[in-house]
Amino acid sequence: MKILFSIDCLTAGGKERRLIELIKFLKLRDDIEIELIVMRKDVHYKEVFELGIKMHYLIRKTKKDFSVFNKFYKICKSFRPDVVHSWDSMTTVYAVPACRILNIKFINGIIVNAPQKNKLFDNNWIRAKLTFPFSNIIIGNSKAGMAAYGAPKYKSHFIHNGFNFERIADIKEKEIILSELKIDTKYLVGMVATFSEYKDYRTYFDAAQLLLSKRNDITFLAIGNKTDSASAKALVDNKYEKHFRFLGMRSDVESLVSAMDICILSTFSEGISNSILEYMALAKPVIATTGGGTTEIVDDKKTGFLIGPSNPAELAAKTEILLNDEKLRKQMGLAGHERIRNCFSIEKMVDKYIAICEDSLSKNKTKQH
Numbered sequence: 285m286k287i288l289f290s291i292d293c294l295t296a297g298g299k300e301r302r303l304i305e306l307i308k309f310l311k312l313r314d315d316i317e318i319e320l321i322v323m324r325k326d327v328h329y330k331e332v333f334e335l336g337i338k339m340h341y342l343i344r345k346t347k348k349d350f351s352v353f354n355k356f357y358k359i360c361k362s363f364r365p366d367v368v369h370s371w372d373s374m375t376t377v378y379a380v381p382a383c384r385i386l387n388i389k390f391i392n393g394i395i396v397n398a399p400q401k402n403k404l405f406d407n408n409w410i411r412a413k414l415t416f417p418f419s420n421i422i423i424g425n426s427k428a429g430m431a432a433y434g435a436p437k438y439k440s441h442f443i444h445n446g447f448n449f450e451r452i453a454d455i456k457e458k459e460i461i462l463s464e465l466k467i468d469t470k471y472l473v474g475m476v477a478t479f480s481e482y483k484d485y486r487t488y489f490d491a492a493q494l495l496l497s498k499r500n501d502i503t504f505l506a507i508g509n510k511t512d513s514a515s516a517k518a519l520v521d522n523k524y525e526k527h528f529r530f531l532g533m534r535s536d537v538e539s540l541v542s543a544m545d546i547c548i549l550s551t552f553s554e555g556i557s558n559s560i561l562e563y564m565a566l567a568k569p570v571i572a573t574t575g576g577g578t579t580e581i582v583d584d585k586k587t588g589f590l591i592g593p594s595n596p597a598e599l600a601a602k603t604e605i606l607l608n609d610e611k612l613r614k615q616m617g618l619a620g621h622e623r624i625r626n627c628f629s630i631e632k633m634v635d636k637y638i639a640i641c642e643d644s645l646s647k648n649k650t651k652q653h
Contacts, residue, residue, distance in 0.1 A: 285641060288365035290321035290356075290375035296328040296509055296533050297478065298445070298558030299396050302425075303371055304329045305448050309634040311335055316638075319363050321356065323375060328533070342378075357382040367641055369393055369423075373411040380418045389644055392416065395424030397482070397553045398432040398576035409433060421644055423637075425556040426577025441640050444580065445556040446633025447565045447624050456539035465529050467503045471607055474505035475548045476537060476559040479516045483508075484550040484573070489519045489528075490596035491550075495603060496524045502607070507531045507540055541566050545613060546606050552593060554578050561628055564588075564620030569613045571602050581628070587620035 289307065294300050308331075310316050319338045332339070342355050360368065360382040368383050369391040370376040376394045383390035394412045412433050416422060422440045424430045430440050462468070473492070477483035485506065492504045504527060506516060512532030520528055534540060541547060547563035547570050554576035561581065563570045570588030572578045584590040589602040606613050 285315060285367065285645065286317045286319075286363065286365040287641070288319050288321065288360065288363055288368045289371065290368065290379055291323070291371040292374055293324040294322060294327040294329050294332060295324075299371060300329060301558060302445050304332055304335075305446070305630055306634060306637065307332075307335055307337065308448075309630060310638070311337070313638075319359070319365070321359060321375065323352075352378055353381055357385065360386055360388060366645055367391055372396070373408045376415050377411055380415055384418060389420045389641075390418065391421045391423055391641075392419035393423050395422065395429045395433050395435065395555070397555045398426060398428040399553050400432070400575060421640060423640070426580055428575075428577045428580065429555045432576075441636075443633055443636050443640070444577075444628055445558055445561055446630035447561045447628055448630040449565065449625075452538050452542070452566060455542050456536065458543040461539055461543040465503075465505075465531075467529070469503045469527070470501040471545045472503050472505065472543055473546045473548065473603060473607075474507060474540065474544045475550065476507045476541065476562065477511075477549060477551065478508045479506070479510035479513060482551060482553050484552055484594060485511070485516060486519055487550040487573075487594050487596050487599060488548055491599035491603065492528070493521060493524050494596055494600040496527055500527070503527050503529065505529050505531060505540060505544070507534055507537060509533050538562065538566065541568060544568055546571065546603060548599070548603070549573070549578070550593075550599065551575075551578075556581060561624060564617075565624045567614075567617035567621040569606050569616035570620060571599060571606070581623075583619070583623065586616065587623055588616050 291303055307318055321340045321342055323342050325341055340359050342352050344352055356378045365388060367389045368379050370379045371393045373394050376392055392415055399406055422435045424442050425445050427442050430442050475488050479485055512530040517530055541562055547568040549557055549559055549572040551573055556577040560570055560572060570582055572582050573593045574590050582588050582590055591598045591602055
């Protein structure tokens with residue numbers, strides 16, 4: 285089976301990491317050949333260069349560079365894949381004409397979140413609706429995402445993100461992290477997410493400051509793209525600044541999470557969060573906002589707490605419950621770890637993906653006969 289993947293970029297992010305992990309495990313199969321189209325040259329996940337796959341860079345000169353359609357077509361014609369799988373909205377748009385002309389099975393992977401409102405003004409949602417009719421298969425990473433986009437059920441499949449436990453085989457000791465970050469407080473709480481409108485850092489920072497107004501034994505971490513920006517730091521009162529570490533993008537995220545006592549994800553829209561998978565794999569209790577696919581991972585009151593969105597008081601209250609109960613923290617953390625091992629392993633993700641591809645191709649052969 286020959287698969288051509290396409291993605292906008294390989295900068296730091298959950299979707300990008302998931303693609304690298306999928307390719308890594310697919311490459312273990314002798315009967316699968318892979319090539320990859322990337323629309324930008326900035327690559328955070330350098331291990332992609334060690335996978336032994338051919339990479340094509342399709343760089344747009346302008347937003348309306350129509351030559352990209354022709355370049356995409358030429359790559360497909362040369363490689364002759366059995367399947368083209370796009371991983372975001374623009375590569376989905378570019379893939380459709382080539383797949384239609386060359387009669388290639390097209391997997392539409394545009395669904396990576398679960399928007400709750402203002403869909404008509406969301407470019408992703410519009411492109412999804414335009415490309416669904418031309419897709420053989422539609423894949424999303426959560427049931428909530430499939431429902432939010434109204435994906436046709438007869439061609440839709442959800443594959444939960446899988447966690448690769450090899451990533452946590454070699455992590456730094458907590459004492460080393462605390463020393464590096466100059467942290468001397470009793471507790472460490474953190475959130476791993478890009479600083480953006482979809483990730484609600486304001487609620488996280490507000491909850492943190494509510495707690496710091498009555499206790500001084502906590503340090504809060506903000507980890508992810510642009511979390512070290514002036515805009516992020518502006519959300520924190522100067523008098524509490526010493527209790528925060530705005531770390532930006534890091535290559536040692538697993539070690540940082542391992543050092544935390546409590547892990548938080550406050551967002552407005554989420555598919556299956558790679559951050560939450562990471563938290564739970566490392567046996568950390570999770571506090572996360574409801575909505576999207578988060579309720580498909582976090583088992584409320586067993587692996588952590590689910591709370592309503594944009595509610596700093598509730599987030600602070602649940603954080604304090606866990607801060608004051610070491611036994612509950614450990615209990616929830618261990619339950620989360622087991623849940624990831626049993627239900628969200630990378631092996632499960634890859635096996636389901638291969639089964640969907642093979643089933644679709646076998647149906648196509650049956651039709652031809």
